[in-house]
Structure formats: structure tokens, C-alpha cells
Amino acid sequence: MHPGRHNAIRDYSLSDTPATVVERDSDATRPRVQRRRVHQLPRHREPSRSARNHSDADGARRRARRDLPRPRDGVRRWNEPGAHRATLPDATFVGFDFAARPIARAQRMASDLGLANIRLTQLDLREVPADLGSFDYIIAHGLYSWIPTEVRAHVMPLIARHLAPNGVAFVSFNTLPGCHMRRAVWEMLRYHTREIADLPAKRRRRAHAARAGVSTRRAVKTRARKRCARRFVTQAKATTHRWLMTT
Amino acid sequence: MSEPNLPVYFHEFMADAAGAGLTFSRRDGASTR
Numbered sequence: 552m553h554p555g556r557h558n559a560i561r562d563y564s565l566s567d568t569p570a571t572v573v574e575r576d577s578d579a580t581r582p583r584v585q586r587r588r589v590h591q592l593p594r595h596r597e598p599s600r601s602a603r604n605h606s607d608a609d610g611a612r613r614r615a616r617r618d619l620p621r622p623r624d625g626v627r628r629w630n631e632p633g634a635h636r637a638t639l640p641d642a643t644f645v646g647f648d649f650a651a652r653p654i655a656r657a658q659r660m661a662s663d664l665g666l667a668n669i670r671l672t673q674l675d676l677r678e679v680p681a682d683l684g685s686f687d688y689i690i691a692h693g694l695y696s697w698i699p700t701e702v703r704a705h706v707m708p709l710i711a712r713h714l715a716p717n718g719v720a721f722v723s724f725n726t727l728p729g730c731h732m733r734r735a736v737w738e739m740l741r742y743h744t745r746e747i748a749d750l751p752a753k754r755r756r757r758a759h760a761a762r763a764g765v766s767t768r769r770a771v772k773t774r775a776r777k778r779c780a781r782r783f784v785t786q787a788k789a790t791t792h793r794w795l796m797t798t
Numbered sequence: 799m800s801e802p803n804l805p806v807y808f809h810e811f812m813a814d815a816a817g818a819g820l821t822f823s824r825r826d827g828a829s830t831r
Contacts, residue, residue, distance in 0.1 A: 695811075699802050707818035720820065722811075730805035737803055 640668075645683070647674035677705050685715040696725035 646669065648654050654673045661669045676698075689710050695703060710720045725733070757769060806814075812822070 696804050696806070697802065700804065703804070707814050707820060711818040711820050714820070722815075724811055725803065725805035726811070727805045727807045734803070734805065 642668065644669045645686070646671045647676070647679070649673070649675055676709060677702060679709060679713075681712070683713060685718070686713050687715050687718045689714055689718065689720040691720070691722045693723055695722055 646654075646657065651673045654671050657671050661671065676694075691706065691710070695706055698706075706722070710722070714720055760770070815822070
């Protein structure tokens with residue numbers, strides 16, 4: 552909310568249509584109540600230039616941009632290097648990932664685009680060579696929360712080792728307590744998919760048992776489960792039909 | 799699904815960064831925005 556809007560209290564609740572707009576004047580003793588349709592509510596207007604100039608956050612961002620290292624020969628960056636290649640043709644980009652397939656795909660893309668100043672390697676961050684160089688910008692998006700704790704312990708020391716003086720590192724992470732909400736869903740999904748957590752290995756065992764002509768306990772259980780599922784679907788269809796007929 | 803998802807509190811993140819000698823620059827306002 553920008554200056555000039557502090558004294559407006561709006562109620563956009565969907566249950567109350569038309570929406571009630573309460574505007575409290577600074578010099579008025581009681582609120583002036585207006586009733587308008589939702590589509591007639593005033594649209595959010597961008598703050599004026601003077602308001603922008605007086606905003607501390609914008610000023611801080613402008614100052615930050617001014618103080619950041621300027622792109623020059625030797626500027627390097629980790630991760631997501633392709634996006635800024637066109638605007639920083641003299642920069643050098645280095646990217647690495649533990650997963651081989653995304654790196655192979657990125658290498659193909661860089662090759663197709665004819666980008667010669669990008670180096671992409673498949674690498675464990677615990678085995679980053681000390682002579683990799685120093686970087687003005689280091690970007691580690693999401694990584695911090697997606698790796699095991701013992702690997703995460705290497706992230707910050709690695710950044711400290713390779714960040715150039717006055718360089719900037721961007722490290723994103725899933726933060727608590729907000730992430731408790733996401734974690735609840737994540738745990739539920741893990742619980743309900745616990746049977747297929749190790750699917751490739753189980754499939755291999757079952758295939759081996761089938762070749763040997765052995766009916767495993769697992770196979771018996773699977774057949775019973777499928778029978779049960781078929782019965783459930785039949786009943787559900789019948790229920791739906793009945794429900795549709797009665798309503 | 800098998801990947802770890804280990805969210806941390808901001809103060810833990812700060813402590814980890816500070817332990818490695820990294821600091822948040824308040825002067826230029828580029829810290830958390």
C-alpha cells in the first residue's frame with residue numbers, strides 16, 4: 552500500500568456482494584460507507600513518480616544495482632547461465648549439477664545456440680576442484696533444501712571459497728514455518744506412495760520370480776488387491792448411478 | 799518424491815552462512831529482497 556491509501560479499508564469478501572467499501576477520512580469522525588459493485592471498485596494505480604522516489608525499498612534496490620559489480624570480462628555465474636548470455640556477451644558462465652541428464656540437455660542447448668562462453672559439467676558439489684576460480688555471482692536455486700544434510704554442510708563453505716570480493720551469492724531455500732504446510736502434503740503423499748517407493752527393484756524381483764515360475768506372496772497379494780479394486784470401482788459406479796438417479 | 803526436502807528457519811540459514819564467513823550486506827539493501 553502506498554502513501555495516500557492508508558486510510559482506505561476495503562472489504563473484498565466474496566460472500567458480501569456488492570462489496571462494501573469503507574473509506575475513513577482523516578478529519579471525519581465516522582466512516583463514510585459506499586456500496587459499489589465489485590467491477591466498479593477502483594483499480595490499483597501505480598504510485599506516482601514522486602511516491603516511487605520516496606520509497607525506501609525502491610531506493611535501496613537502485614542503490615544495490617549501482618553498487619553491484621558491473622558485468623565485465625570474467626564475470627561468471629553458476630546455474631541458469633543461458634538466460635543472460637545475450638545481455639552479457641563478454642561474461643563467462645560455469646554451471647554444474649549432480650544429475651547427468653539435465654547437464655547433457657543443457658550442453659546440447661548451448662551447442663545448438665552456439666554459446667561458447669558456457670561451461671557445463673556434471674559434478675558433485677563436494678568434489679568441486681579448488682582451482683575452479685572466483686566468481687562475481689553465484690546462484691544456487693533451490694539446491695539448499697533439496698540435498699541431504701551432510702551435502703548441505705558443504706554449500707556455504709563452497710560459496711565462501713569461490714565468491715570474489717564484493718561478489719554476490721543468491722541462495723534460495725525452503726523456509727520454516729511456512730513450509731510446514733507444504734511438508735504436511737509431502738508427508739501424506741509419501742505415505743500413500745510408500746508401496747511404490749522402490750518400484751524398480753520390486754519389479755525386478757517379481758520378473759525374476761515369474762521367470763522361475765514361482766508365485767510370490769507379493770503376486771498373490773497383488774492379485775487380491777486388483778480383485779478388490781475392481782469390486783470397489785463397480786460399487787462406486789453403482790453408487791454414482793443411484794445418486795444421479797435420485798437427485 | 800525420494801529427494802529430501804529439508805526446510806530450515808531463517809536464523810538457521812543465517813547461522814550457516816555466517817559460519818562460512820558470508821555476511822548479509824545491509825548497506826546496499828540487497829540482503830533479502
